[in-house]
Amino acid sequence: xxxxxxxxxxxxxxxxxxxxxxxxxxxxxxxxxxxxxxxxxxxxxxxxxxxxxxxxxxxxxxxxxxxxxxxxxxxxxxxxxxxxxxxxxxxxxxxxxxxxxxxxxxx
Numbered sequence: 001x002x003x004x005x006x007x008x009x010x011x012x013x014x015x016x017x018x019x020x021x022x023x024x025x026x027x028x029x030x031x032x033x034x035x036x037x038x039x040x041x042x043x044x045x046x047x048x049x050x051x052x053x054x055x056x057x058x059x060x061x062x063x064x065x066x067x068x069x070x071x072x073x074x075x076x077x078x079x080x081x082x083x084x085x086x087x088x089x090x091x092x093x094x095x096x097x098x099x100x101x102x103x104x105x106x107x
Contacts, residue, residue: 037092048092053080053099065095 050065060080062071072083084093 034094048094049088051093051095051099053095 049071051071052063052065054061054063058075059073060075060077061073062080062084063069064071072080072087074080074083084091
């Protein structure tokens with residue numbers, strides 16, 4: 001019986017390590033992707049505009065994180081991208097992971 005309990009505990013630790021490693025791998029790939037995107041665009045990180053995204057009803061509102069200036073709105077990620085590209089051509093935008101999930105949920 002004790003052997004079965006030890007096996008169960010070991011299996012739980014194995015699963016936690018597997019999930020933790022997978023999440024760490026994802027974060028690393030996202031960071032590499034951002035780095036490559038910046039290098040391809042040949043724009044330094046300082047030129048990236050940091051944004052915040054708020055959801056009200058079915059609309060997404062985008063604000064400049066530093067100045068709180070309204071930048072655009074849309075009902076989907078595609079619409080938000082189009083509005084930002086039209087108003088700010090050639091600029092890069094960055095937001096937190098939680099806000100990015102909010103955008104992806106509205107696709």
